Amino acid sequence: MARNLLRAAAALTVATLVGCAAPSLQVAEMGSFHVGGRTVTLSGLPAKELVFTPGAPPLKLDPNGDFEVEALYARYTRLSNPKAKFPLLLWHGGGLAGTTFETKPDGQPGWENFFLRAGYDVYVSDAVERGRASWARYPEIFKSEPFFRPKKEAWELFRIGDTDSYATDPARRRALPGTQFPVAAFDQFATQAIPRWGTNDAATQAAYDAYVDKVCPCVIVVHSQGGNFAFNSALKYPQKVKALVAVETSGSPNPDTYDFSRVKGVPMLWVWGDNLGKFAFWERIAAQQEKFRNSLVRAGGKGERIVLPEIGISGNSHMLMMDRNSDQIAALIDQWLARQGLRN
Amino acid sequence: MARNLLRAAAALTVATLVGCAAPSLQVAEMGSFHVGGRTVTLSGLPAKELVFTPGAPPLKLDPNGDFEVEALYARYTRLSNPKAKFPLLLWHGGGLAGTTFETKPDGQPGWENFFLRAGYDVYVSDAVERGRASWARYPEIFKSEPFFRPKKEAWELFRIGDTDSYATDPARRRALPGTQFPVAAFDQFATQAIPRWGTNDAATQAAYDAYVDKVCPCVIVVHSQGGNFAFNSALKYPQKVKALVAVETSGSPNPDTYDFSRVKGVPMLWVWGDNLGKFAFWERIAAQQEKFRNSLVRAGGKGERIVLPEIGISGNSHMLMMDRNSDQIAALIDQWLARQGLRN
Numbered sequence: 304m305a306r307n308l309l310r311a312a313a314a315l316t317v318a319t320l321v322g323c324a325a326p327s328l329q330v331a332e333m334g335s336f337h338v339g340g341r342t343v344t345l346s347g348l349p350a351k352e353l354v355f356t357p358g359a360p361p362l363k364l365d366p367n368g369d370f371e372v373e374a375l376y377a378r379y380t381r382l383s384n385p386k387a388k389f390p391l392l393l394w395h396g397g398g399l400a401g402t403t404f405e406t407k408p409d410g411q412p413g414w415e416n417f418f419l420r421a422g423y424d425v426y427v428s429d430a431v432e433r434g435r436a437s438w439a440r441y442p443e444i445f446k447s448e449p450f451f452r453p454k455k456e457a458w459e460l461f462r463i464g465d466t467d468s469y470a471t472d473p474a475r476r477r478a479l480p481g482t483q484f485p486v487a488a489f490d491q492f493a494t495q496a497i498p499r500w501g502t503n504d505a506a507t508q509a510a511y512d513a514y515v516d517k518v519c520p521c522v523i524v525v526h527s528q529g530g531n532f533a534f535n536s537a538l539k540y541p542q543k544v545k546a547l548v549a550v551e552t553s554g555s556p557n558p559d560t561y562d563f564s565r566v567k568g569v570p571m572l573w574v575w576g577d578n579l580g581k582f583a584f585w586e587r588i589a590a591q592q593e594k595f596r597n598s599l600v601r602a603g604g605k606g607e608r609i610v611l612p613e614i615g616i617s618g619n620s621h622m623l624m625m626d627r628n629s630d631q632i633a634a635l636i637d638q639w640l641a642r643q644g645l646r647n
Numbered sequence: 648m649a650r651n652l653l654r655a656a657a658a659l660t661v662a663t664l665v666g667c668a669a670p671s672l673q674v675a676e677m678g679s680f681h682v683g684g685r686t687v688t689l690s691g692l693p694a695k696e697l698v699f700t701p702g703a704p705p706l707k708l709d710p711n712g713d714f715e716v717e718a719l720y721a722r723y724t725r726l727s728n729p730k731a732k733f734p735l736l737l738w739h740g741g742g743l744a745g746t747t748f749e750t751k752p753d754g755q756p757g758w759e760n761f762f763l764r765a766g767y768d769v770y771v772s773d774a775v776e777r778g779r780a781s782w783a784r785y786p787e788i789f790k791s792e793p794f795f796r797p798k799k800e801a802w803e804l805f806r807i808g809d810t811d812s813y814a815t816d817p818a819r820r821r822a823l824p825g826t827q828f829p830v831a832a833f834d835q836f837a838t839q840a841i842p843r844w845g846t847n848d849a850a851t852q853a854a855y856d857a858y859v860d861k862v863c864p865c866v867i868v869v870h871s872q873g874g875n876f877a878f879n880s881a882l883k884y885p886q887k888v889k890a891l892v893a894v895e896t897s898g899s900p901n902p903d904t905y906d907f908s909r910v911k912g913v914p915m916l917w918v919w920g921d922n923l924g925k926f927a928f929w930e931r932i933a934a935q936q937e938k939f940r941n942s943l944v945r946a947g948g949k950g951e952r953i954v955l956p957e958i959g960i961s962g963n964s965h966m967l968m969m970d971r972n973s974d975q976i977a978a979l980i981d982q983w984l985a986r987q988g989l990r991n
Contacts, residue, residue, distance in 0.1 A: 327727040329671040334750035334760070337838035344815065345797075353794060353845050362845070368797025369815050371837040378749070383671040402779055405722070406678035416678070434779040435746055437841050440795050450697060451784050453689075453712025471688065471713050493715040494681035497781045501697050501706070 328419055329383040338517050339510030340374030343444050372444055375510035376435040377428040386422025387646050389521050389545050393427045396527025398452045398499045400434030401427040403526065407625045408492035409485035414624045417633040422646070426518060431507040433497045449498035457493065461621040462578050462585065479578055483618040483626035492625065511536050519543035522645060524636065526550045527621065537569050538562060546643050547571045548636050551621050553588050555595040563602030570605040570643045574632065576619030577612045609635060672763055673727040681780070682861050683854030684718030687788050716788055719854035720779040721772040730766025731990050733865050733889050737771045740871025740897070742796045744778030745771040746839045747870065751969045752832035758968045761977040770862060775851040777841045793842035801837065805965040806922050806929065823922055827962040827970035836969065855880050863887035866989060868980065870894045871965065881913050882906060890987050891915045892980050895965050897932050899939040907946030914949040914987045918976065920963030921956045953979060
C-alpha cells in the first residue's frame with residue numbers, strides 16, 4: 304500500500320512537471336465519426352406551423368421523411384509515437400457527454416489530456432441522445448420524454464455537498480469538508496449537463512457495441528451510468544476489450560446471469576472516491592458493484608479495486624476526473640494498466 | 648484569375664502531400680469550454696413519473712430547480728508554433744454542429760485538419776441548442792418546439808441533388824451531375840444532423856458575442872445560418888474580428904440599418920459553390936448577400952467574393968467543407984487570409 308502511494312506520488316510529480324513544461328504533443332491524426340444507429344422513416348405526421356421571429360408569419364414545416372438516428376459520436380486523437388499498446392476509450396456517465404473528460408470546469412487539463420501526455424491514443428465519445436451524437440423526435444422515435452437534472456440534484460448525487468447543502472447563490476452552498484471538487488467552478492460544470500432519456504438503453508448499447516467493434520482492441524475507462532454498457536460490450540467482445548476501468552460505475556448487468564467465464568481474460572479495475580458511506584444511494588451502488596466484482600473474481604477473472612480513502616487519498620467526489628487531484632487518480636489507473644502489460 | 652488558379656493548384660498539391668506524408672502536428676494544448684449562457688430557475692412544475700425500463704415501476708422526478716442554459720461549447724487546438732497571427736474560429740450552419748468541420752462524412756480530413764496543418768490555432772464550436780452546447784426544456788426555457796430536418800430536405804437544400812431527386816434507397820438517389828459532394832457518404836453525413844429551434848436567435852447571438860469577447864482577436868470562418876451571428880459579432884467587436892470569411896452564408900443583418908462604417912477595418916470574403924442558379928431559394932439568398940457585400944464596399948470596407956465556377960472550380964454543394972475538393976477551397980481561403988496580412 305505504501306509502495307502504491309509512493310508510486311502515485313512519483314507519477315503525480317512527473318505528470319505535474321509534464322503539464323508545466325508543456326512540451327508539444329506529437330499528434331499523427333485527430334478526427335471524429337458517428338458509428339451505429341439506424342434509418343427511421345416518419346410518415347402521416349401533420350405539417351407544423353413554426354414562428355421563427357416574433358411577429359413574423361408562421362412557416363409551414365413537413366416533419367415527415369427519413370432520419371438517421373441513434374448513432375454514437377466519437378472524437379479521437381492519435382499520437383505519432385504512442386507508448387500504450389491500445390487506444391484508451393473514455394465513456395461518460397448519465398446526463399453528461401464526452402466533455403466530462405476534456406478541460407475541467409476549473410480550466411485545468413482533464414483526463415483526455417493526461418492520457419494523451421501519458422502516451423495513449425485517446426477516444427472520447429458522446430453516447431446516443433447526448434451531445435454531438437444528437438437526439439431524435441419523441442415519442443415517435445425515442446419512446447419517452449427526456450429529463451433535465453437540476454443543479455441541486457447534481458450537487459448532491461455527485462457527492463459535492465450533502466443533502467440540502469445546495470443553494471442557488473454560490474456563496475451559500477456548503478460543500479463536503481475537504482472536497483477535492485473545484486467548488487467555485489460548479490456552475491461551469493453545470494453547463495455540461497445534457498438531457499437524458501430513460502428508455503434508450505437498447506439503442507445506446509447497440510451503438511457502444513458498434514463502436515467497440517470498429518475501434519478496438521482497446522482499453523475502456525468508463526464512468527458512472529456508462530458501466531452497464533461497458534460490461535455488456537466486454538461480454539460481447541471479450542477479445543477486443545483488453546482492460547476495463549470502472550470509475551464509480553453506478554450499474555452493471557445482473558451478476559446472476561452475466562457470463563463471467565467469457566470475460567476472464569479482461570482485467571477490470573474499480574475506482575471509488577470518498578464519502579460513499581454518507582449517502583445510502585452510493586452505499587447501495589457500491590455494494591452492487593462489489594457483488595459484480597466478486598463474481599468476476601470467483602469465476603477466475605481479475606477484478607481489482609482502489610478505494611481512494613483507503614490509500615490515503617481523501618475528499619474525492621463522484622466526478623473524480625474533475626477533482627483537483629484528477630491527475631493523481633489518472634496516474635493510479637495508468638500504473639494499473641502498465642501492470643497489466645498494456646504499456647511499453 | 649489564372650494566377651489565383653495556379654496558386655490554388657499549388658496549395659492543393661502541398662496540402663495533399665502534407666496529408667499523405669502526415670508529419671506530426673505539434674500541439675501545445677487542446678481543450679474545451681462553455682461560454683455565455685445564464686442561470687434559470689424553474690418552479691411550480693408537477694413531478695413526473697418516468698418509466699426507465701418497460702415493466703419497471705415508474706420513478707418520480709421533480710423537474711424544478713436551477714439550470715445553466717444557453718451557453719456555447721468550443722473545442723480548441725493550439726499549435727506549438729502557429730504560422731497564423733490569430734486563431735481561426737469555425738462556425739457551423741443550421742441544423743448542424745461543429746462536426747461540420749471535423750472528419751468529412753467520407754472519412755477524409757476536413758477543414759479543422761486543413762487549417763491546423765496550415766498553421767492556424769483552430770476553434771470549433773457548437774452554438775446554443777446544438778451538440779455539446781446542449782439544449783433546454785421547452786416551452787418553459789426555450790420558447791418553442793424544435794424541428795428535425797428530414798434527409799430529403801438536406802439533400803435538396805444543400806444542393807446535392809435537385810428537387811425530388813432524393814430516394815430512401817441510396818442507389819436510387821440522383822445527385823446533380825458532376826457534384827463534388829461524396830454522395831455515397833450522404834447517410835453518414837445525415838448522422839450529424841441536430842434538431843434546431845427557430846426562437847433562440849437572441850440567446851445564440853449573446854453566446855457567440857461572449858465567445859468572441861473571450862477568445863479573439865481572431866479570424867471567423869462562418870457557414871450558412873451562422874452568417875447572421877458572425878456579422879453581428881463583427882459589428883459588436885470590430886477590433887477583435889481580424890477577418891470574416893462567409894461561406895455560403897444564408898443570412899445577414901438588414902443592410903439598410905447595419906452600421907458598415909464600424910466594420911470598415913474587417914476584411915470580408917464570400918465564398919460560393921456551384922449550381923446556385925438551379926435553385927430559386929439560393930438565387931434569392933445570394934442576391935441578399937450581394938446587397939450586404941456591396942453596402943460594405945460602398946461604405947469603404949473590403950468585401951470580396953469567390954464564386955467557384957467563375958474560377959473554373961465546378962460541382963460544389965452547399966457543404967463545401969465536405970466536398971471532395973474541400974482542401975482546394977480551404978487553400979483559397981488561406982491564400983486570401985495571407986493577402987490580408989494574417990499569416991507569417
